[in-house]
Structures are given as structure tokens and as C-alpha cells.
Amino acid sequence: MALLDHAVLAALASLPSYAPKPEFADQVMARVRQPESAVSRLLRPRSPAAWGRLALAASVIISLGASIAWSLFNRELLLSWINLSAAETGRTIWLGVRVVATNVTAQPWYDPLREFVSSPGRLVALVSGLLIMYGAAFHALRRLLTPPSRPVPHAHG
Numbered sequence: 001m002a003l004l005d006h007a008v009l010a011a012l013a014s015l016p017s018y019a020p021k022p023e024f025a026d027q028v029m030a031r032v033r034q035p036e037s038a039v040s041r042l043l044r045p046r047s048p049a050a051w052g053r054l055a056l057a058a059s060v061i062i063s064l065g066a067s068i069a070w071s072l073f074n075r076e077l078l079l080s081w082i083n084l085s086a087a088e089t090g091r092t093i094w095l096g097v098r099v100v101a102t103n104v105t106a107q108p109w110y111d112p113l114r115e116f117v118s119s120p121g122r123l124v125a126l127v128s129g130l131l132i133m134y135g136a137a138f139h140a141l142r143r144l145l146t147p148p149s150r151p152v153p154h155a156h157g
Helices: 002-014 024-031 038-043 048-073 075-105 110-117 120-145
Strands: none
Touching: 048 075, 110 120
């Protein structure tokens, strides 16, 4: 092993050394694009479209700052609007629940369904039947999705 190591080291020592030219680093750095500073980007002349985007961004920032300042100085009014909005949202949801309940109870199938569900025995039978049907459907689906464990005869012909 030691002889092999010495042979490898001797072969490596006989290889020509590679050293880049002295101006190589300067040539590489000349090709590298350095990012432009933020100050030089701001002072650079702009096209009309760029001024429009800059004006839009400035107006959005000023509007947001004005909104924050207004919210800080009118906290009570803002909280009253939020509370009113929350109360109206709750009333609207409750009204929707009452409308849906009224529409469901006005349907012609509601009374027979209510009579059927009023008996615990029928309800247990219905739920049991539904659970058995669900289990059978789940088992059938699992069998359909499971690949066969052995080759199927005449599958390709």
C-alpha cells in the first residue's frame, strides 16, 4: 500500500502545475455585474411609465400612513364601527339560520321524516343500515382500488 501511495504521489508531482495569468482575476471581475446601489437607482433618469409606478407606490404608502394615523387618533369611532359590524354580522347569520329552518320545516317531506325519526327504534335501524351500507361500499371500493396479487388470466387477450 505504501508503494502504491508513493507511486500516486510521484505521478501527481510529475503533472504540470497550472497557474492562471496575472490578469485573469481582473478579467473575471470586469465581467461580474455588480448590483446598482439604491441611491444611484433613485437618481437615475426615469421613463414616464416608471414615474407613474413610483407615483402610485408613493400614493399607496402615503394613504396607508394616513389611515394608520387616523386610526390612532379616532380609536373610539373605529371600535364602534367594528362592534356594529360584528353585531350586524351575527344578526345576519342568525336570520339566515332561521330562514333555512323555516324553509326546511315548510317542506312536504319534513313531517313524515320527523315522525320517522321520533321513534328511537326506527332511528337505530336507519343508522345501523346506513353504517352497514357504508362499510360494504368502503370494502368494495378498497377491492376495486387494490391491485391484484397474482396475474389475471386473459387480461391482455
